[in-house]
Amino acid sequence: MYQYTEFDRQFVKLRAEQFRDQLERWERGELTDEQLLPLRLQNGWYIQRYAPMARIAVPYGEISSTQLRMLARIAREYDQPDPVLLAQAQATQDALQASQPGATLPAPPLRYGYGHFTTRTNCQFNWIPLSKAAEVMELLASVSMHGIQTSGNDIRNINADAWEGVAQDSVVDCRPFAEITRQWSSLHPEFSYLPRKFKISYNGAVEDRAATGWYDIGLLGVKNAQGEVGFTVKVGGGMGRTPVIGTVVREFLPWNQVLNYIEAIIRVYNAYGRRDNKWKARIKILVKSEGQAFIDAVEKEFNAIVELDGAPHTITQAELDRVSAFFVVPPLKPANRPAQTDTSAPLYQRWLEHNVRGHKLPGMKTVTLSFKRPGFAPGDADADTMEALAHMAELFSAGEARLTHEQNVMLPWVFESDLPAVYEVAHALGLATPNINLLTDVIACPGGDFCSLANARTLHIADHVLLRYQDVNEVLDIGPIDLHMSGCINSCGHHHSGHIGILGVDKDGKEWYQVTLGGADGTTLSGPATGGKVVGPAFCAAEIPDVLEALLRTYRALRQPGELFIDALRRIGHDPFKAAANAARHPRVEAAAI
Structure with missing residues (x-):
């Protein structure tokens, strides 16, 4: 994995020192809250429902055992709320819980002392006081980590398939290109204040495990008939209020032109993207409204960069070799x-069947550790678990782990002979559930438990699913299903791409949930990326378990032998599933939902 150079180390160290100075000026009253806002956001610090939230970048998902231990230390020493604040937050949550329509689901208590792995391979902490933010940033810088551009209207953390470089179906190892893009985009002066946030993802395998169709720019590594490496470029994907699948704007872009072409795309977006309405400011709106005119504008800008500017960001073979x-x-x-x-x-x-994959090297395997455990939110890892994970990475995987799009952790360098020992350690930690790609491998954002943007909580629903479906035989019989949950329309839980999606909505101050069916993120199991369709009026939290049961019961009754849920849904159509879901509505809350 990439090792920071002296320049890289100085870069994050000086950024941490700069942030300390900004915080101290704010504490002295020399900066207002409004002036501090863009400064803290550019370093990954939000103010959430109850406390600050720190978002730490893990570029393209690669993380070392040393970095995991630092995250464990931060969880243990800094993700600790003031007892009075925690009591107030819990009282607020309890009051919210009591106010919901119908008999609501039990809600777990607010937790602290842990990190949360996201769908975009970031690690978030929910309770670090802003007064400790500078200390945390300096600790992160000491292990080549940071929160730079994990928020704000800039180019965010660069993503990639977690199996880059080890997958059996690998075409191009995109990690060097993702790293070069990270370096190029960090504090890029032209793109620090875009119309809205901007996300880039790479995938270098036959199977698209990086959900590239859902990104502002998705880059798929390919080889042409001559065996030359390049990229198929998609632009304008995104979720949120208007889910859109990215449009292919270049079938084959030579690898050395990738930065010049990205620059052309973002220049066009920066010039013509809307700034009057943040809900219409993402590049997907521009691509959708302009169509071919957008592609023509990008090509014109790209040609100008190459012919007039001299292609300043052409990747040389020497630079690619250096990073590779x-x-x-x-x-x-x-x-x-x-x-x-x-x-x-x-x-x-x-476990071997569902959590272990093949490897490009003979005698090696990759192992996915399931971070979907009852009592923990999907993707949550407390300090002790992160410490143990660091030890596992050192013992079994050359000191390296990978965060995955599905909020799990993968060990990329496991000897086949070590699999029994890996299983034994993972089982003792509660990380060996054989559920990868199955119903309980649920994706969920933190929702209203922590996020100030959320309309509804999600974690109590996710916890119910994990508790209800603990029978491995039942989950295996149901088969592969992507269940995704978001607490609001911003779609951090990727509900649009779930075979079954759950979206929290607000109705007169109450929590309700829309259910969508038929979404896909673009993997082989799911088929091409597509957005799900809403099955009917919203449900209250207490109804969601019955709705889920009804959907699964309908599938099991109507499926053909060996047919997956998504394939049965596409064959049969939505109507039987929609009818089953709406029949599960509780009579006493039906009128309020309409």
Whole structure:
């Protein structure tokens, strides 16, 4: 994985020092809250429902054991709310819970002392006081981490498929290009104040595991007939109020022109993107409204960059070689740790089937650790778990782990001979549930439990799913299903791309939930990226478990042998599922939902 150079280290160190100075000036009253706002956002610090939220970048998902230990330390020492604040927040949550329509679902207490892994491979902390923010940024800088551009109207954390460089279906290892893009885009002076946030994702395999169709720019690594490396470029994907799938604007872009072409796209967006209405300011709106005219404008700008400006950001072979040298296969050594695991046991065999993938190297595997555990929000890792994860990475995976789009953690360098020992350690930590790509591998944002933008909570619903569907045989019989939950229309839980999506909405100050069906993020199991369709009026929280049961019951009754949920839905159509969902409505709250 990439190792920071002296320039990189100085860059994040000086940025942390600058942020400390800004915070101290704010504390002395020399900066107003309004003046501090863009400064803290550019460093990943939000003010959420009860406390600040820190968003830490993990570019393209790669994280070292040293960095995991630092995240564990921050969780243990800094993600600690003032007891009075915590009591007030819990009282507010309890009052909200009591005010909801119908018999609502039990809500777990507010938690602290943990990190939350997101769909965009960031790590978020929800309780760090702003007075401690500078200390945290300096600790992060000491292990080559930061929160730079994890918020604000700029180019955000660069994403990629978690299996880059190790996948059996790999075409191009996109990690060097993602890293070069990260360096180029960090504090890029022309793109620091875009009309809205801007997200870029790379995928270098046959299967699109990076959801590139849902990004502002999605780059798919390909090879042409001559074997030359390039990228298929998609532009204008996004979720939110207007879900849109990205448009292919270039079928094949030579690899060395990727930065020049990205610059052309963002220049056009910066010039013509709307700034009068933030809900219509994303590039997807510009692409959708202008169509071919947008593509023509990008090509014109790109030609000007190449012909008039001299293609200043052309990636040289020497630069690609320099960065690629960080992404070679690391020194590998099997742990040879003895294990008592019965490798013939059904649970172990199911874990092998669902949590272990093949590898480009003979004798190696990748292992996905499931961070979907009852009592924890999807993607949550407390300090002890992150410490243990760091130890697992050192013992079994050359000191490296990967955060995945699905809010899990993957070990990329596991010897096949070590799988029983890996399973044994993961099982002891509660991370060995054989549920990857299944119903309980649910994606969820923090929702109204923490986020000030959310219309409704999500974590109590996710926790109910994890508690209700603990029978492995039942979950396996249901088969692969993407269940995604968002607390508001901003779609941080990617509900639009869920086979079943749940969206929190507000009605007269009450929490309600829309259910969508038929979304897909673009993987082989899901098919092409598409947005789900709403099945009917909103449901209260207490109805969601019955609605989910009804949808699954309908699928199991109507499916053909071996047919997946998404395929059955596409074959049968939405009507039987919609009828089943609406029949699950509780009579006493039906009138309020309409």
